[in-house]
Amino acid sequence: MREVTIGKVTEIPERTGRVVHIGNLELAVFRLSGGEIRAVENRCPHRGGPLAEGMISGGYVYCPLHEWKIRLKDGKVQDPDSGCVQTYPVIVEGDEVKIGLRENEEFRQREEETGLV
Amino acid sequence: MKKKLVLVGNGMAGVNVVEHVLKLAKDQYEITIFGQEPHPNYNRILLSSVLAGDTEMEDIILNDWDWYEKNGITLYAGHEVTRVDTEKRKVYTDNGLSVPYDQLLLATGSHPLMLPLPGREKDGVIAFRDMKDCEAMVEASRKYKKAAVIGGGLLGLEAARGLLNLNMDVSVIHLFDRLMERQLDREAAKMLQAELERQGMRFLMEKQTEKILGEKRVTGLQFKDGSTIDADLVVMAVGIRPNVRLAAESGFEVNRGIVVNDFMETSTPDVYAVGECAEHRETVYGLVAPHREQGAVLAKRLCGLDTPPYEGSVVSTKLKVSGVDVFSAGEFNDQPDTRSLRIQDEWKGIYKKVLLRDDRIIGGVLFGDTSDSASLFRWIRDRREMTDAIHAALAVTDSSDSGISPVREMEDADQVCDCNGVSKGQILEGIREKGLASVAEVKRYTKAGSSCGGCQPLVEQILQQELGEEYDRENASRTPICSCTDLTRDEVVEAIRQKRLTMVKETMNVLDWKNPEGCPRCRPALNYYLGMVWPREHEDERESRIINEQRHANIQNDGTYSVVPRMYGGVTSPEELRRIADVAEKYRVRMVKVTGGQRLDLLGVQKEDLPKIWSELGMASGHAYAKAIRTVKTCVGADFCRFGTQNSIQMGIDMEKKFEGLDTPHKVKMAVSACPRNCAESGIKDLGVVGVEGGWEIYIGGNGGVNLRGADFLCKVQTSEEVMEVTGAYLQFYRETAEYWERTSGWIERIGLEAIKKAVVEDQENCKQLLSRLEQVLSSRRDPWKKDASDSAIRQSLYEESRVSVSAEHGREGDI
Ligand code: SRM
Numbered sequence: 001m002r003e004v005t006i007g008k009v010t011e012i013p014e015r016t017g018r019v020v021h022i023g024n025l026e027l028a029v030f031r032l033s034g035g036e037i038r039a040v041e042n043r044c045p046h047r048g049g050p051l052a053e054g055m056i057s058g059g060y061v062y063c064p065l066h067e068w069k070i071r072l073k074d075g076k077v078q079d080p081d082s083g084c085v086q087t088y089p090v091i092v093e094g095d096e097v098k099i100g101l102r103e104n105e106e107f108r109q110r111e112e113e114t115g116l117v
Numbered sequence: 118m119k120k121k122l123v124l125v126g127n128g129m130a131g132v133n134v135v136e137h138v139l140k141l142a143k144d145q146y147e148i149t150i151f152g153q154e155p156h157p158n159y160n161r162i163l164l165s166s167v168l169a170g171d172t173e174m175e176d177i178i179l180n181d182w183d184w185y186e187k188n189g190i191t192l193y194a195g196h197e198v199t200r201v202d203t204e205k206r207k208v209y210t211d212n213g214l215s216v217p218y219d220q221l222l223l224a225t226g227s228h229p230l231m232l233p234l235p236g237r238e239k240d241g242v243i244a245f246r247d248m249k250d251c252e253a254m255v256e257a258s259r260k261y262k263k264a265a266v267i268g269g270g271l272l273g274l275e276a277a278r279g280l281l282n283l284n285m286d287v288s289v290i291h292l293f294d295r296l297m298e299r300q301l302d303r304e305a306a307k308m309l310q311a312e313l314e315r316q317g318m319r320f321l322m323e324k325q326t327e328k329i330l331g332e333k334r335v336t337g338l339q340f341k342d343g344s345t346i347d348a349d350l351v352v353m354a355v356g357i358r359p360n361v362r363l364a365a366e367s368g369f370e371v372n373r374g375i376v377v378n379d380f381m382e383t384s385t386p387d388v389y390a391v392g393e394c395a396e397h398r399e400t401v402y403g404l405v406a407p408h409r410e411q412g413a414v415l416a417k418r419l420c421g422l423d424t425p426p427y428e429g430s431v432v433s434t435k436l437k438v439s440g441v442d443v444f445s446a447g448e449f450n451d452q453p454d455t456r457s458l459r460i461q462d463e464w465k466g467i468y469k470k471v472l473l474r475d476d477r478i479i480g481g482v483l484f485g486d487t488s489d490s491a492s493l494f495r496w497i498r499d500r501r502e503m504t505d506a507i508h509a510a511l512a513v514t515d516s517s518d519s520g521i522s523p524v525r526e527m528e529d530a531d532q533v534c535d536c537n538g539v540s541k542g543q544i545l546e547g548i549r550e551k552g553l554a555s556v557a558e559v560k561r562y563t564k565a566g567s568s569c570g571g572c573q574p575l576v577e578q579i580l581q582q583e584l585g586e587e588y589d590r591e592n593a594s595r596t597p598i599c600s601c602t603d604l605t606r607d608e609v610v611e612a613i614r615q616k617r618l619t620m621v622k623e624t625m626n627v628l629d630w631k632n633p634e635g636c637p638r639c640r641p642a643l644n645y646y647l648g649m650v651w652p653r654e655h656e657d658e659r660e661s662r663i664i665n666e667q668r669h670a671n672i673q674n675d676g677t678y679s680v681v682p683r684m685y686g687g688v689t690s691p692e693e694l695r696r697i698a699d700v701a702e703k704y705r706v707r708m709v710k711v712t713g714g715q716r717l718d719l720l721g722v723q724k725e726d727l728p729k730i731w732s733e734l735g736m737a738s739g740h741a742y743a744k745a746i747r748t749v750k751t752c753v754g755a756d757f758c759r760f761g762t763q764n765s766i767q768m769g770i771d772m773e774k775k776f777e778g779l780d781t782p783h784k785v786k787m788a789v790s791a792c793p794r795n796c797a798e799s800g801i802k803d804l805g806v807v808g809v810e811g812g813w814e815i816y817i818g819g820n821g822g823v824n825l826r827g828a829d830f831l832c833k834v835q836t837s838e839e840v841m842e843v844t845g846a847y848l849q850f851y852r853e854t855a856e857y858w859e860r861t862s863g864w865i866e867r868i869g870l871e872a873i874k875k876a877v878v879e880d881q882e883n884c885k886q887l888l889s890r891l892e893q894v895l896s897s898r899r900d901p902w903k904k905d906a907s908d909s910a911i912r913q914s915l916y917e918e919s920r921v922s923v924s925a926e927h928g929r930e931g932d933i
């Protein structure tokens with residue numbers, strides 16, 4: 001796994017999502033009121049809503065388009081809906097925030113999208 | 118290897134069997150479903166609610182596309198099965214597809230009966246059976262005014278009620294001298310007709326239609342007696358005929374329906390039928406409850422489990438028309454060998470009749486108060502002997518104070534929700550094990566009460582009986598803000614005042630919110646109430662606003678936003694238009710559209726471009742995204758129009774400038790027309806002003822959206838200053854008393870026109886106070902676009918995105 005620094009803790013506003021592009025990946029990064037930082041793919045499994053724009057409550061985000069409730073820890077969509085969104089490990093070192101990516105993940109994504117894989 | 122189960126008919130009865138099969142023996146079958154309609158399985162019963170505007174099409178889907186996929190079911194929606202080859206054991210479709218089966222289930226439902234009248238092929242002549250019909254009616258109501266419904270039975274009356282809600286003039290034509298003659302006795306039918314007439318339906322009784330008039334589209338009906346009526350939409354609701362074509366052509370035994378035995382087996386091995394297409398012991402059932410009973414038996418059979426046979430059902434009927442409670446089951450017409458119990462209360466509009474044979478209960482009709490319906494139905498099913506206790510229970514016309522509670526007598530196995538087959542025991546289990554405590558929760562977890570809603574009173578009684586003290590009736594029928602709390606709006610606002618709460622989080626803490634950080638329903642509501650109660654002290658909490666208000670723009674389906682600048686009173690200038698055009702080009706806006714609110718919309722804007730666009734436009738926010746004052750539409754008025762009596766444009770501009778962006782419980786739209794021709798549509802606005810000779814009329818509580826409502830006349834004033842005052846007082850009164858998410862149209866129905874009139878027109882002192890509280894709020898407004906565009910910290914944290922470019926080997930180059 002590779003770690004990519006995305007910025008400082010204070011650059012992620014509390015309880016408001018931030019969109020972070022890494023290569024071709026688009027992540028939604030959140031700072032919860034307890035201080036934890038979470039990162040998930042910025043795409044709701046329902047109809048692709050931008051999760052970074054969603055309302056955050058505790059460890060959950062509500063998609064801004066149709067309010068699916070998603071647990072940020074594991075990406076699991078909550079009842080009565082179902083599905084899952086990709087989550088990414090977050091490492092905080094000092095005031096730096098890093099995201100863990102599997103090797104070449106950001107490129108693989110592009111290849112999948114263009115049908116190369 | 119798995120056996121192949123093929124279902125023809127993707128409707129309520131067939132899919133219900135499949136659901137049972139999946140529960141009983143998930144891996145036994147490979148399942149394929151064919152459905153002629155291009156939809157997943159939906160709740161046909163609720164088409165009436167969709168038509169009446171109480172529900173949306175997408176909310177009546179019972180099993181969405183995902184469900185089929187998740188359960189490994191192959192669904193061919195939009196395919197008609199045209200042939201079954203029982204030798205080869207295969208079905209064939211109109212699209213040339215063929216699929217083999219081991220077990221074949223027919224659930225093809227029925228067709229609406231279309232009377233063979235001359236002219237029935239004309240445009241505008243339809244039935245009421247599926248989504249397509251429902252859409253056709255909604256569509257017709259937009260263009261046409263006069264509807265005729267042929268048939269005064271259950272379906273006809275539900276269609277007629279829906280068409281009334283769609284603002285059509287509705288006439289119901291009925292062959293007999295009383296409505297719902299197959300379910301109601303003369304007395305109940307008479308009361309029903311009177312009530313529906315009061316709601317605005319017209320009835321032509323004992324009329325036989327002879328001919329449908331018109332050229333290409335229907336224009337009217339002609340009757341046997343020579344009379345005619347005008348109609349540009351004709352809905353035939355005269356009955357249904359089981360859809361047996363496929364079965365007949367494939368050589369299965371067919372009578373009125375597809376003939377089945379007590380295990381729903383047809384005359385042909387491994388072929389079954391269920392639902393409205395099936396005929397069991399010479400009876401075809403047109404209601405879902407018996408289909409469920411059939412399905413439960415059949416599913417067990419299919420899974421090789423033991424089951425008692427299906428021996429037929431007793432059915433009951435309810436009419437789903439708001440404001441009318443009608444219930445009927447079993448026999449209801451007096452016969453020489455019957456006696457009856459009859460209670461009629463003309464003061465309360467209640468009628469009850471229970472028919473007895475040999476002192477046993479064999480049927481009954483309830484009108485006006487159907488709270489006894491569930492117990493009555495059970496007594497009928499069990500042919501219970503009449504007792505003094507039952508008699509006493511029926512004799513009260515308000516069952517809340519009757520001594521015996523019908524649910525107490527129910528066994529756990531007794532069914533409460535006939536639509537979804539939920540028993541009393543299952544509901545009790547939910548209450549005891551899952552802690553369900555309200556009708557809404559029971560509905561969510563058990564499905565009871567979620568279809569036609571008829572059993573909700575019974576569910577409530579079960580909750581009451583089980584939870585006793587904890588569950589006082591008031592507690593559950595009142596509506597808490599959301600599922601994070603049990604408190605209602607009024608209680609929360611009261612607490613905010615009393616305990617001087619000023620922050621959202623604090624409020625949730627102090628008031629013991631179950632979900633400590635709330636949800637998208639309660640947080641915006643709390644933020645609004647706090648601001649309303651403490652306009653000075655409360656600091657607006659952006660993260661608790663709905664997303665559109667956080668970004669000051671409307672989020673679109675693809676995550677981009679739209680920008681609607683203000684054009685006061687719908688008036689613009691060449692200079693303004695030029696700036697809009699420049700911005701649209703520069704930022705490659707996907708579309709520039711004229712909105713329904715007399716202004717322009719720049720659609721498909723990237724979030725990051727929003728602040729730049731706002732500053733380059735140099736126009737004020739139109740608040741098209743906010744629960745706030747939106748637009749004030751105007752007509753050209755006395756300046757230009759030959760009929761204009763007042764300067765409506767100026768009046769509109771003044772109102773918009775004065776109140777723009779004021780936070781309200783829901784959005785508020787206003788309009789000013791300069792004469793009663795009402796070209797600005799003042800009659801369907803939250804507040805509409807109509808200029809007349811020597812003054813202005815003010816109308817309130819109109820709505821052109823989901824629940825169309827004509828505005829009510831509030832008062833007439835002479836000067837434009839008075840218009841401003843009444844408007845201001847009205848807005849503040851709405852701000853202070855409405856629930857968040859409640860449009861003025863719902864609010865006015867809830868608290869009453871008279872109360873509003875008193876508060877904002879008649880009580881001068883109160884009106885003054887309202888206005889002074891309003892001024893405090895108005896003076897603290899700032900244009901949100903200007904504010905955000907000029908604040909670099911906000912721009913950075915709320916609108917900009919981070920880009921981290923990575924090369925294959927090492928870390929980060931970009932910046933946040
Ligand atoms: C842009 C516009 C459609 C257009 O192109 O004309 C529009 C667009 C939206 N309307 Fe509307 N409404 C627009 C005029 C209307 C009108 C007509 C009018 O204002 O004269 C109505 C019916 C009149 C009324 O409200 O009484 C209308 C009744 C609704 C409703 C139903 C409200 C109700 O209480 O029944 C909603 C849903 C809601 O607000 O909860 C809604 C919600 C919406 C939202 C904001 C949906 C959403 O939450 O995302 C739409 C944003 C679309 C987008 O992607 O940007 N829109 N909407 C119109 C903007 C007018 C403006 O200049 O501000």
Ligand SMILES: Cc1cc2nc3c(=O)[nH]c(=O)nc-3n(C[C@H](O)[C@H](O)[C@H](O)COP(=O)(O)OP(=O)(O)OC[C@H]3O[C@@H](n4cnc5c(N)ncnc54)[C@H](O)[C@@H]3O)c2cc1C
Pocket residue numbers: 125126127128129130131151152153154161162163164165196197198199224225226227245246247272275360363391392393394402403404405406408435437569
């Ligand atoms: C407006 C309305 C209100 C109602 N209200 C109530 C109520 O309050 N209470 C109540 O109990 N009942 C009510 N009903 C009746 C209830 O909806 C029906 O009894 C029930 O839907 C019948 O289910 P079914 O599966 O037998 O038929 P359907 O739901 O009609 O399903 C049959 C399906 O099979 C499809 N099909 C037919 N032939 C083929 C073929 N050859 N190939 C592929 N697909 C085919 C049809 O397109 C249809 O989608 C109402 C009905 C209507 C129309």
Ligand code: SF4
Pocket residue numbers: none
């Ligand atoms: S703009 Fe209004 S009517 Fe059109 S789809 Fe959106 S909400 Fe519905």
Ligand code: FES
Pocket residue numbers: 044045046047048049063064065066067068
């Ligand atoms: S796109 Fe997320 S809930 Fe619909």
